[in-house]
Amino acid sequence: MYIKTIAWFAIACASAWGQPAGDSKPASTNVMGAQYPRVHPDLRATFQLKAPEAKLVQVRLGQTYDMVRADDGVWTVTIPPQVPGFHYYSLVVDSVAVNDPGSEAFYGTSRQSSGIEIPEKDADYYEVQAVPHGEVRQIRYFSKVTGAWRRAFVYTPPGYDLNPKLRYPVLYLQHGGGEDERGWTVQGRADIILDNLIDRKQAVPMLIVMDKGYAVMAGEKPYVRAPGEPFDMRRLSSLPAFEKVVVDDLIPAIDARYRTLPDRDHRAMAGLSMGGGQTFEIVLHNLDKFAYVGGFSGVPGGNGGPVINTKTDFNGVLADAQAFNKRMKLVWIGTGTAEPAPMYKGMQGFREAITNAGIRHIYIESEGTSHEWLTWRRALHDFAPRLFKEAK
Amino acid sequence: MYIKTIAWFAIACASAWGQPAGDSKPASTNVMGAQYPRVHPDLRATFQLKAPEAKLVQVRLGQTYDMVRADDGVWTVTIPPQVPGFHYYSLVVDSVAVNDPGSEAFYGTSRQSSGIEIPEKDADYYEVQAVPHGEVRQIRYFSKVTGAWRRAFVYTPPGYDLNPKLRYPVLYLQHGGGEDERGWTVQGRADIILDNLIDRKQAVPMLIVMDKGYAVMAGEKPYVRAPGEPFDMRRLSSLPAFEKVVVDDLIPAIDARYRTLPDRDHRAMAGLSMGGGQTFEIVLHNLDKFAYVGGFSGVPGGNGGPVINTKTDFNGVLADAQAFNKRMKLVWIGTGTAEPAPMYKGMQGFREAITNAGIRHIYIESEGTSHEWLTWRRALHDFAPRLFKEAK
Incomplete structure (x- = not known):
């Protein structure tokens, strides 16, 4: 037949x-x-x-x-x-x-x-292996901030459905400018990286939440680029609207729907490029909500913006390094050695500023890679194992 | 800042x-x-x-x-x-x-x-509404038939995670030739259609499983189209390998991971175009596994193939119409009135054959649409409410 x-x-x-x-x-x-x-x-x-x-x-x-x-x-x-x-x-x-x-x-x-x-020789951590696999779930949630339904993706680790009493920490993970909530799984392979890390017991099982890093307050007009002009990245990065979405809408939606550990000790945020800048803004404004922060080729002032003032910026939370270091469990920054000069130098400016201010942090370089996804896969592969370890 | x-x-x-x-x-x-x-x-x-x-x-x-x-x-x-x-x-x-x-x-x-x-006037059933939303989950499972990991998508209805004792019926839903497992949610909006139908109590909560309708037996060579030639649809449609994947790998994987009702009375299969042809082949070969079948602009012989012989094809399961009608809870076929002639006529040939054989079925036309997604959204919108009702 x-x-x-x-x-x-x-x-x-x-x-x-x-x-x-x-x-x-x-x-x-x-x-x-x-x-x-x-x-x-x-x-x-x-x-x-x-x-x-x-x-x-x-x-x-x-x-x-x-x-x-x-x-x-x-x-x-x-x-x-x-x-x-x-x-x-x-x-x-x-x-x-x-x-x-x-x-x-x-x-x-x-x-x-x-x-x-x-293909990268001897790199199998972002290839599908014969290990248990988590799920990547498309969810919709209503944002009071924007007055509209939003789509996000949630990685749930292997076994999430089999352990109905277990609660999990959460990493909020942001894409870069010109990308969206699909980037971290499709280009970045975040789900595969975590499946492999968890199988090797190098990372604890966690949720990863990937939202669209763009937002417009309800009643405001969306940003539309003028004909032929490059993006205004300040407007594209959608702050402060996106910060308000994360804090007021997204985190409550995730904590309501998933078996999370809904406190700052079990909540991290990281992002790449534009998403790294957004991440530091959001985390440093909301230290009661996050204990881990990561900037992958992206930090405030990371590419052409003025270097941060660690005394006065972010409501002064970096001014007392001792108090800040005690409060934050991880500050992670990293970049590719082959990144274009403005990006590489922007990262060094931020790094120097927080180093001089006495902020404890990890700085990792990706050898030979530019402002691109292998830099960020490597960043996640280094960052994720450092999360939530003492909180276990 | x-x-x-x-x-x-x-x-x-x-x-x-x-x-x-x-x-x-x-x-x-x-x-x-x-x-x-x-x-x-x-x-x-x-x-x-x-x-x-x-x-x-x-x-x-x-x-x-x-x-x-x-x-x-x-x-x-x-x-x-x-x-x-x-x-x-x-x-x-x-x-x-x-x-x-x-x-x-x-x-x-x-x-x-x-x-x-x-935009379609007055059609809101495939638009995101202010109703509870299910999830679309990307899963990976290992296929013994192909010897490789496969990706599929699973729609879980609103409340799936909140009702850990409830079990659900399952619809297996296939894309058309030249499309893949993403088609039914991205182009077809199957998740939104079901969210709306379930909210209006027009369909019972169900899972929908959407797999890639292509498969190559382990050890065999993948089909590669010759330069400049059109697809050989017989080879593209991947039978019998895909049938074996569904029966031996996919259904067991879904029944193991999700809270399904794992019997024929709670299992349906439907598909569009090439997927409709695959669906009838698979269901009619496996009546012990499915009680509902749907062909959306796609049936065996639907486009240029010979009209089926209801006495001898499919191991003769259509020959005794009374027994078949007793066993199958639903046979659904439908097409767009503006489909190209070979497709429209192919569907009529199948319809005539099963009508003459006394096979009870539903036949629905989509007014004014061609071989395209609005035909299939309408098909799903008519088909899904007919599923699993008496099984509740």
């Missing part, structure tokens, strides 16, 4: 299903069946697009590389070895940056972008 | 953030902040793309429409009123079909495609 189940609507797309190139393999970030882009053992990558009518087709991945047209209208290029990890990229057809039909889509750079995963 | 949280990495993209057009509104399917595409009150839609170097830019939405270039290199077109519901579309830049940077991405047509939601 299977022969009768043969033919439904499928639209073939002019795309990246050509012949393989040598001992390369389709990128793990490709859509099902797509043979391009491909990654070579030496980490070069080959891209391909059929575009018979185009004048020029390019790949934009950090740099911009011209592709070469064959007689059949298929453009191809192999680019030099890439740094391992996840990179956003675009194909550029006659000056228009477009998605590669061979790639999955990843919400970043404020649009659905193509992405390519370059 | 907010002033210091200003500047992180955001990549501006040359795209669809121009000036609004009249009393139109950005489509609800747009990415955050994107002003184009826009939908007009009369359901016309306006598209825009900046492409100064392109020779020709078009919109492909059913038909292909040429866009008009302004002096600033921005191309625009307003297309005639569209049928309400969700439609996949592409922009075409110098003959290459690409994503609209203003649109979210939706896995369909075997790639990440742009999509546009055209």
Whole structure:
């Protein structure tokens, strides 16, 4: 009978299903069946697009590389070895940056972008292993602050449903500017990282809550970027509205729905890039609610803003370092060694300021990575095991 | 202090953030902040793309429409009123079909495609309402059949975690060819439809399990489409491997992890297009496991395959209509009145065959819709309330 189940609507797309190139393999970030882009053992990558009518087709991945047209209208290029990890990229057809039909889509750079995963040797902590797996749950909750329903994702650790009496600590984890609440699981693989850490007993079982780091107070107008202008990151980062959402709406919703340990000793917040800046603002304004804080390539003043004043900023909570160090169980900051200079220097400015003020903290660098997801996977992989240990 | 949280990495993209057009509104399917595409009150839609170097830019939405270039290199077109519901579309830049940077991405047509939601008057059953909301959970389970970990999504109804003694019936719900396990919640809004039906007491609380309808037996080679060729839908539909995954791996995994009612009287399966064909194959081969079956624009022989033989196909289970009608609680089929002829006719062939054989069934048409998601939202909205009622 299977022969009768043969033919439904499928639209073939002019795309990246050509012949393989040598001992390369389709990128793990490709859509099902797509043979391009491909990654070579030496980490070069080959891209391909059929575009018979185009004048020029390019790949934009950090740099911009011209592709070469064959007689059949298929453009191809192999680019030099890439740094391992996840990179956003675009194909550029006659000056228009477009998605590669061979790639999955990843919400970043404020649009659905193509992405390519370059394999990292001996790194299995963000790959799906034969271990118990938690769940990633999409929830909806009503925000009184914004007057609207919001969507968030909640990672529940393996066994959450099997231990109906156990209560869990919670990490609030934020994405970067131009990304959203999907980023930490889709690009960041936070759920897989925690599944593996928990299985190896390197991290305690915890919930992770990932919300959208944008908010507009009820009755106010949403921020819309003017035509052709870059984002105003101050407005994009949505403070103070987002802080109010987290404190007044999100935390109460999570504590009401999940078996949490609803106190500051069992609540952490971390974020990357814009999310790191938001995180420090929110945590330092609400020390009664959080005992752990992390900034992954993102801190107040992290990229072009003025360096913080540890005497007066954040209502002066950093001024008495001894009291602050006693109260906070962890301040974690980190960055990639290959980050663009303004970001790297911004982080160093913050680090120097809190060091000079006597604030106890951990500072970790990710070797060779830029302002991108492998830096942040590594950050989470270092950060999560430091959480909630003494609280067990 | 907010002033210091200003500047992180955001990549501006040359795209669809121009000036609004009249009393139109950005489509609800747009990415955050994107002003184009826009939908007009009369359901016309306006598209825009900046492409100064392109020779020709078009919109492909059913038909292909040429866009008009302004002096600033921005191309625009307003297309005639569209049928309400969700439609996949592409922009075409110098003959290459690409994503609209203003649109979210939706896995369909075997790639990440742009999509546009055209509002439907007086239809609120697939909009988020002020009602209790269930969760959509991403799970991973190991398949012995394929020898690999698989991802599926599970809708749990409102209150699932609050009623730890209650057990629930389960609907297995499949996507169409070129789509995957994300389709039913992202494009289909199955979770929202059930939240609303349950709140109105029109459907009983149930779980919905949405898996990827593709599978390759362990040790066998995955199906890869030859360059330039359309999909071989028989191979894409993955039978018999997918049937074995459902029966041997998926159902046991769900019954082990969730508080299900693990018998045939509390288990349904339905699918759309290719998923409808798969569903009938799987259910009719496994009548001991399912008591309800639904085919939404998809049945065996539904599009070009031979009409079924009700005497001999499916091990002859349809030959004794009286026995079959006694055993099955529901056979539901339906289609859109505007579907392409082969699909519409294929459905009629199946309908005629089971009618002539005396098989009791429900047949419902979706007025004015084609082979697309509004047809299937309507199908689910009619189908789900008929499930598990007497089993309560």
